[in-house]
Amino acid sequence: MPLIALLQAVGARLAVFLIAFLAVLGVGSVTDSPAPALHEQKSPPTKSAVEEIVPAEAPTEEEAVPESTPGTQENESPEQEPAKDAPAVTPSAPALQPPKPEPEVQTEQKPAKSLNEINTDVSPTVVNILCSSANDSLNSISGSGVFIDSRGVILTNAHIAQYLLLKDYPTKDSIECVARTGSPAKPSYTLTLLYISPNWIAEHAHDITVETPTGTGEHDYALLIVTGRTDPSALLPASFPALKMAIDDSAIETGNEVLIRAYPAGFLGGISIQKELYAVATIASIRKLYTFNDGLLDLLSLGGSIAAQGGSSGGAVINTDGSLIGIVVTASREATTDERDLRAVTLSHINRDHIATEGISLSSYLSGPLLQRRAVFELTKAPTLSALLIQALEQ
Numbered sequence: 001m002p003l004i005a006l007l008q009a010v011g012a013r014l015a016v017f018l019i020a021f022l023a024v025l026g027v028g029s030v031t032d033s034p035a036p037a038l039h040e041q042k043s044p045p046t047k048s049a050v051e052e053i054v055p056a057e058a059p060t061e062e063e064a065v066p067e068s069t070p071g072t073q074e075n076e077s078p079e080q081e082p083a084k085d086a087p088a089v090t091p092s093a094p095a096l097q098p099p100k101p102e103p104e105v106q107t108e109q110k111p112a113k114s115l116n117e118i119n120t121d122v123s124p125t126v127v128n129i130l131c132s133s134a135n136d137s138l139n140s141i142s143g144s145g146v147f148i149d150s151r152g153v154i155l156t157n158a159h160i161a162q163y164l165l166l167k168d169y170p171t172k173d174s175i176e177c178v179a180r181t182g183s184p185a186k187p188s189y190t191l192t193l194l195y196i197s198p199n200w201i202a203e204h205a206h207d208i209t210v211e212t213p214t215g216t217g218e219h220d221y222a223l224l225i226v227t228g229r230t231d232p233s234a235l236l237p238a239s240f241p242a243l244k245m246a247i248d249d250s251a252i253e254t255g256n257e258v259l260i261r262a263y264p265a266g267f268l269g270g271i272s273i274q275k276e277l278y279a280v281a282t283i284a285s286i287r288k289l290y291t292f293n294d295g296l297l298d299l300l301s302l303g304g305s306i307a308a309q310g311g312s313s314g315g316a317v318i319n320t321d322g323s324l325i326g327i328v329v330t331a332s333r334e335a336t337t338d339e340r341d342l343r344a345v346t347l348s349h350i351n352r353d354h355i356a357t358e359g360i361s362l363s364s365y366l367s368g369p370l371l372q373r374r375a376v377f378e379l380t381k382a383p384t385l386s387a388l389l390i391q392a393l394e395q
Contacts, residue, residue, distance in 0.1 A: 112320065112321075113322065115257060115258075115259045115283050115318075115320065116283075118259055118318060118320070118322045119259055119261065119281045121322060122241075122243060122259075122261065122316065122318060122322065123261070123279065123281075124147075124181070124241040125146055125147045125241045125242060125243045125316070126144060126145070126146050126147075126261045126262065126263075126279065126315065126316050127144070127145050127146070127147070127154065127179040127180060127181050127185075127188075127189075127263075128142065128143075128144060128145075128179070128180040128181075128185040128263040128277060128279075128311075129142070129143045129144065129145045129154070129156055129160055129177060129178075129179055129180075129191070129224070129314065130142050130177070130178055130180055130185075130187075130273070130274070131160070131163040131164070131175055131176070131177040132175070132176050132177075133163070133174065133175050134171075134174045134175070135166070135169065135170060135174050135175065137209070137393055138163075138166065138175070138208070138209075138393070139211075140270065141160060141163060142263070142265045142273050142277070142310075142311050143156060143157065143160035143263075143311060143312075143313045143314045144156065144262040144263045144311065144312055144313060144314040144315035144316075144328065145160075145179065145224065145314045146243055146314070146315070146316040146324060146327065147240050147241060147242040147243065148242055148243055148245055148324065148366070149240075149242050149366050149370075150239040150240050150241075150242045151225075151239070151240070151370060152189070152225055152226030152236075152240045153194060153223055153224070153225050153242075153366060153370065154179065154191070154223070154224040154225070154226070155221065155222075155223060155314070155324075155327060155350075156221070156222055156223075156224060156313075156314035156327070157220050157221060157222065157313045157314045157327065157329055158196050158197050158200040158201065158204075158219065158220045158221055158222045159200075159204065159207075159213065159215070159220060159313065160222070160313060160314055161193060161196050161222030161223075161224060162196065162201060162208065162222075162389060163175050163177060164177055164191070164192065164193040164196075164224070165193065165196070165201075165382060165385050165386040165389055166386065166389055166390070166393075169386070169389075169390055169393070176190075177191045177224070178190055178191060178230055179191055179224075179226065180263075180277075182279075183278045183279040184275065184276055184277055184278050185263060185277045185278070185279070187230040187231075188229065188230060189226040189227075189228070189229060189230065189236075190226070190227045190228045190229070190230060191224045191225065191226060191227065192224065192225060192227050192374070193222065193223075193224060193225075193374075193377070193378075193382065194222075194223040194224060194225040194370065194373065194374050194377065195222060195223040195365070195373070195377055196221075196222035196223075196385065197219040197220070197221055197222065197353065197357065198357060198381060198384075198385060199219040199353070199357060200218075200219035200220050200221075201385045201388055201389070202388065203219070205385075205388040205389050205391070205392045206392045207392075208389050208392050208393060209392065209393065214330075215329075215330060216292065216299070216330070217298075217299055217329035217330050217343060217344075217345040218292045218298065218345075218349075218353075219353055220329050220345060221327070221345065221350045221353070225370060225374060226240070243316065243318070243322075243323065243324040244322070244323045244324065245323065245324050245347050245362070245363070246319060246321070246323035246324060246325045246347055247347050247348055247351045247361075247362070247363065248348070249297045249325070249346055249347070249348035251319075252286065252289070252297060252300070252319075252325060252346070253286070253289075254285075254286050254287065254288060254289060255285055255286065256285065256286045256319065256320075257283060257284070257285055257320060258283070258284055258285070258286060258300075258302065258317050258318060258319055258320075258325070259281060259282075259283055259316075259317070259318040259319075260281065260282050260283075260284055260302065260305065260307045260312075260315060260316070260317055260318075260328065260342070260344075261279065261280070261281045261315055261316045261318065262279070262280060262307050262311070262312035262313075262314070262315025262316070262328055263277055263278075263279055263280070263311055263312070263315070264280050264306065264307055264308075264309040264310070264311045264312045264315075265277055265309070265310060265311030266309030266310035266311055266312075267309065268311075273311075277311075280306055280307055280312075282305045282306055282307050284302045284303055284305050284307075284342070285302075285303065286300050286301070286302065287301040287302065287303045287341070288300075288301035289301070290343075292349070296348070296349070296352065297346055297348060297349070298345065298346055298348075298349040299329075299343055299344070299345055299346065299349070300317065300325075300326055300343060300344045300345075300346060301341055301342075301343055302317070302341070302342045302343065302344060303341060303342065304334075304336070304337055304338040304339055304340045304341065304342070305337060305338070305342060306337055307328065307337075307342055308331045308332075308337045308340035308341070308342040309331065309337055309340075312328045312331070312342070313327075313328055313329060313330075314327055314328060315327065315328040316328075317344040324347060325344075325346060325347055326344035326345055326346045326347055327344055327345060327347075327350075328342060328343075328344050329343055329344055329345045330342075330343045331343065347362075350362060351363075
């Protein structure tokens with residue numbers, strides 16, 4: 001065998017021997033024994049394997065922010081191992097952060113309305129009440145009133161509303177009372193009596209024929225309710241504009257500014273009242289506070305103004321919040337309106353009187369079934385009160 005061929009044969013044998021020797025030692029090239037990719041792992045996890053923990057969703061503002069232990073989803077299987085049993089794992093997702101507080105919205109505080117602005121707002125709530133009499137022994141009367149319930153309830157004085165107790169005397173429909181709105185006042189709504197203070201009628205029935213009656217204003221209130229339109233072809237509104245009643249009198253002090261709105265008619269004749277009666281609004285200050293008894297706040301002295309005349313009775317006295325705190329009830333007799341003292345009975349007095357007489361607050365009375373309350377009053381109290389007035393007329 002030639003020398004070169006011999007050497008090639010020896011080299012080949014040595015290579016085979018070397019490969020066999022390395023195989024015994026477990027050493028091989030990367031290309032000869034590729035490792036399986038991680039996503040191809042088919043082996044089931046053992047008991048000691050760590051299960052994947054699903055991070056909880058970010059909490060809302062109403063939920064507590066979770067602590068370092070991640071939460072689980074609400075629909076998680078009950079057989080899943082609790083997270084606290086799992087060994088610590090460094091999550092690949094960022095840790096949950098507490099929600100950033102929402103920036104505070106800077107709200108602009110609305111300035112309080114002026115009494116002039118309030119006057120514009122409340123003007124539809126004050127009405128003229130005109131009671132026309134076909135009875136020669138009883139003159140017609142004009143006064144004011146204010147809506148206090150969106151169902152058409154009007155608060156006014158008893159010395160005006162008493163005329164409705166005589167509507168069928170001496171014959172049916174001898175007296176008709178209507179609510180007039182606008183300026184000049186125009187007939188708008190027909191009225192009936194919902195409630196009148198029995199105490200006032202008992203004390204003042206004999207004054208029904210007095211041309212210029214006097215009184216303190218105690219018990220002098222009544223409730224009327226709209227029954228229809230003076231124009232039969234017109235529809236009643238779905239609701240009436242109404243003033244909020246301020247029953248609590250703790251904020252009333254001397255010096256407080258108030259708005260007085262009414263339909264004064266002291267210097268007008270009968271024809272002018274029917275055709276040219278205009279609403280009046282004026283700003284006044286509370287001069288004095290009066291009580292009828294027990295030291296409670298019952299009456300406000302409002303000084304002289306254009307409203308200090310006949311026809312303003314039942315008009316609204318409104319505070320700077322736009323709430324009704326009283327109704328006009330009396331005025332002194334000086335020659336000019338500036339010299340007079342206009343007075344108003346407080347809503348707190350009316351409420352206390354209603355509780356003492358009926359055992360229920362004014363607000364509770366109004367929150368009940370009005371038609372039923374009206375029917376009960378007409379059956380149980382109105383006949384007796386009407387009889388007292390008729391007796392005074394026939395004396």
